[in-house]
Amino acid sequence: MRALVRTAAAAATALALLLTGCGGGGDGGTDGRITLRFQSLAWQKESVDINKQLVKEWNAAHPDIRVEYVQGSWDSVHDQLLTSFEGGEAPDIIHDASDDLADFAYGGYLADLRPLLPEALTEGIPRNSWETATFDGGVYGVPFLQEPRVLIANTKILKESGVRIPTPERPWTWGEFRQVTEELTGKGRYGVAWPLKEPVSVTLNLGLSAGGELFHRGADGKVTVAMGEGDQVVPGTIHDQVNTDHSAARTALGMGGGDTLPGFFGGKYAMVPLGFSYRQQVVEQAPKGFEWTVLPAPAGRDGPAQGVSPQTLSVAEDSPHKKEAVRFIDFLLKPANMVRLAKGDWMLPTGTEALADPSLHTPDRGWATGAALAGSLRSAPAQSVRGYPEWKDKVATPAFQEYYSGAIDAAELKKRLVTDGNRVLARYQR
Numbered sequence: 001m002r003a004l005v006r007t008a009a010a011a012a013t014a015l016a017l018l019l020t021g022c023g024g025g026g027d028g029g030t031d032g033r034i035t036l037r038f039q040s041l042a043w044q045k046e047s048v049d050i051n052k053q054l055v056k057e058w059n060a061a062h063p064d065i066r067v068e069y070v071q072g073s074w075d076s077v078h079d080q081l082l083t084s085f086e087g088g089e090a091p092d093i094i095h096d097a098s099d100d101l102a103d104f105a106y107g108g109y110l111a112d113l114r115p116l117l118p119e120a121l122t123e124g125i126p127r128n129s130w131e132t133a134t135f136d137g138g139v140y141g142v143p144f145l146q147e148p149r150v151l152i153a154n155t156k157i158l159k160e161s162g163v164r165i166p167t168p169e170r171p172w173t174w175g176e177f178r179q180v181t182e183e184l185t186g187k188g189r190y191g192v193a194w195p196l197k198e199p200v201s202v203t204l205n206l207g208l209s210a211g212g213e214l215f216h217r218g219a220d221g222k223v224t225v226a227m228g229e230g231d232q233v234v235p236g237t238i239h240d241q242v243n244t245d246h247s248a249a250r251t252a253l254g255m256g257g258g259d260t261l262p263g264f265f266g267g268k269y270a271m272v273p274l275g276f277s278y279r280q281q282v283v284e285q286a287p288k289g290f291e292w293t294v295l296p297a298p299a300g301r302d303g304p305a306q307g308v309s310p311q312t313l314s315v316a317e318d319s320p321h322k323k324e325a326v327r328f329i330d331f332l333l334k335p336a337n338m339v340r341l342a343k344g345d346w347m348l349p350t351g352t353e354a355l356a357d358p359s360l361h362t363p364d365r366g367w368a369t370g371a372a373l374a375g376s377l378r379s380a381p382a383q384s385v386r387g388y389p390e391w392k393d394k395v396a397t398p399a400f401q402e403y404y405s406g407a408i409d410a411a412e413l414k415k416r417l418v419t420d421g422n423r424v425l426a427r428y429q430r
Contacts, residue, residue, distance in 0.1 A: 033063070034321050036328060039070040039091035041077060041311075042345070044280065050344035058331055065324050067093075078389075085109040090316040092325045098132040098143055099201070099309035102384055105140040111315040112138035116326040121333060129350040132379045133312050141312030144333050145347045147276035148297065148306050148373040149206060150366065155291035157184060157270045168296045168304065168372035174210060174237050177298040181247040184270040193252035193260045193269035194238055199400040200392045202273070204381045205307035207234045210300030214417070215385050222429045223385050225421040227414045233300055235403060236410065243406040253404050261285055273297065276370045280346040283365065294366025296373055304373060307380035310350055348374050387428035395421045 038055065042048045048071075055069045070091055072080065078100055084090040085104065094110075104110050117139070122130075125143065133141035158165060163180050166172045172180060181191030196202060204214060211230030217223050241248035249269060252260055257274045258281055264272050265286055282292060296304055313332065315325045331337070338354035348370055349355050361368050382388040399416040402408045408416075 034065045034324055036065065036067045036093060036319075036321060036325055037070050037091040038067050038093040038328065039072045039095055041072045041074050041095045043074065044345065046280075047341070047344035050340050054332055054337055054340070058328060065321075065327070067328055081109075085316070085318075088318060090318060092316055092319040092321060093328060094314040094316060096141065096312055096314060097309045098141060098312050099380055099383055099388075101133060101140050101312065101314065102135055102386060102388065104314075105135040105138065106386060109317055110140040111317045111319065111322050112140060113142065113315065113326065114139050116315075116322060117142070118326075118330050121330050124335070124351045124353060126350065126352060128378055129310060132308070132310055132383055133314075135384050141314040142329055142333060143310035143312050143350050144338060145311040145342055145345055146308045146350055146374070146377055147347045148308065148370060148377060149202065149273055150276055150297055150369065150373070151271045151295040152264070152274050152278065152282060153271040153293050153295050154264065154267065154269075155293045157189075157267070158293070161270075166295050166298075168369060171296040171299040171304050174233050174298045174300055178237050178241060178245065178247075181241055181271070182245050185245075185247040189267060190249040190252075190269050191247040192241060192271045192273070193249045193255075193263060194242075194273060194404070195255040195257045195260045196238075196253045196401070196404060197256045197259075198397065199253075199404065200396045201307075201309070201380065201382075203235055203238075203400060206273075206297060207231055208305045208307045208378055208381065209298070209302055210234060211302050213381060215381050223425055225391075225418045225425065227418055230301070232410065232414075235400065235413065237298075238404055239406070239410070242404055250405065253401070265290055271295075276348065276366075277346040279365055294369045296369060304376040305378055306373070306376060307383075308377045309380045309383065311345075311347075385425070387425045390428075391421050391424045395424055 040051045042051045052069055055067050058067055072095065077096060081090065081094065081096070081104065090109070101110065121142070129143040129146070130139065132143050133139055161184055163183055184191035204212070207214070207230065210233035212233065214225060214227060214231050215223050216226050238248065242250055242253065257278055260269060260272045261281060263269050279294065286292065297306065313329045315322050319325055333351065335351055335353040338349040338351045339357045339359065342349040342354065342360065348360065355371060355374055360371050395416060399413055403410070403413040
């Protein structure tokens with residue numbers, strides 16, 4: 001997520017967002033009715049419609065506790081929330097992602113939900129998911145939507161190549177994946193396109209499958225960066241595909257996920273590693289008759305494990321109506337409602353009962369593949385690391401970008417991530 005310090009322009013933008021969409025915490029109106037502000041980051045029409053419909057259903061059933069829907073944006077949420085927290089104007093109920101919560105949790109801006117959460121909600125979400133929103137023993141968000149990274153592949157190219165088709169039960173190893181991308185590479189076509197405009201979370205999260213940890217917490221509670229053998233498998237594979245095998249498109253390295261889709265549809269790339277939710281864009285944008293499939297990401301010594309940063313719902317510490325805010329969150333995340341939210345965002349629910357819904361286990365559009373991977377999702381490696389946003393922005397992002405492009409070698413990558421990285425983290429752990 002973003003670092004706490006931004007330019008004046010970013011701060012001005014955040015303040016403008018705050019004043020236009022999120023002024024004032026929830027309070028009691030003159031008629032005694034409580035009003036709660038719920039800031040949602042839903043952005044796809046289907047997802048926005050479902051969120052608004054659920055707010056409408058709540059308001060109809062709870063005339064004494066009205067929820068006001070406020071539209072936020074993923075592009076500016078960190079700066080906007082920081083401004084609203086510092087100005088005492090935060091929304092009561094906050095939609096965010098778990099990897100953006102650490103600084104807010106440690107800074108005292110979010111309420112510890114442990115004494116407020118209903119037992120059914122607590123028990124209905126697996127421990128692995130709760131760990132993503134737990135900081136220093138407190139729970140500062142309810143994780144409710146998650147997505148594995150998968151391979152979106154051109155079905156025709158796969159069939160013609162004769163390569164083994166991986167399954168969640170038997171995915172490709174990282175070595176096999178590298179070999180397959182070579183076999184899929186041909187005249188005018190690359191075996192894979194890695195959209196790595198923001199390379200850090202992709203690299204770290206997929207690295208868990210190879211035993212990569214990168215961040216290590218000592219007995220004194222302080223976190224340091226150390227790059228072992230497992231941490232080098234994923235970046236090494238990507239680097240070699242681009243620079244040695246030429247089976248990965250160099251031009252894709254600076255792209256966002258959606259930017260690769262035109263080339264994918266045009267047959268320029270046989271496969272693209274993307275978040276599970278990108279399937280919606282594939283469905284909406286693919287030319288008529290285009291056949292595609294969803295494959296599991298490669299696996300390493302720890303199997304198909306992946307790091308994830310689920311979407312979360314939190315409550316502002318300054319909210320005067322924390323109990324009522326949690327009641328709304330509990331309503332929003334009832335199993336049936338969680339399924340509606342998941343399908344609206346083309347993601348997977350964290351809740352055990354919701355995830356078992358038959359509609360999420362159909363082969364259509366890869367739902368079954370994603371659902372089969374849910375049990376392998378783990379807390380992202382950097383989840384609770386203070387200073388991670390700065391380490392990511394100032395150290396890791398440029399280092400990975402240069403390594404993947406071939407500008408620096410593995411030794412220089414390790415030096416930057418570890419030596420330079422530990423200097424950054426040390427400032428947050430004095």
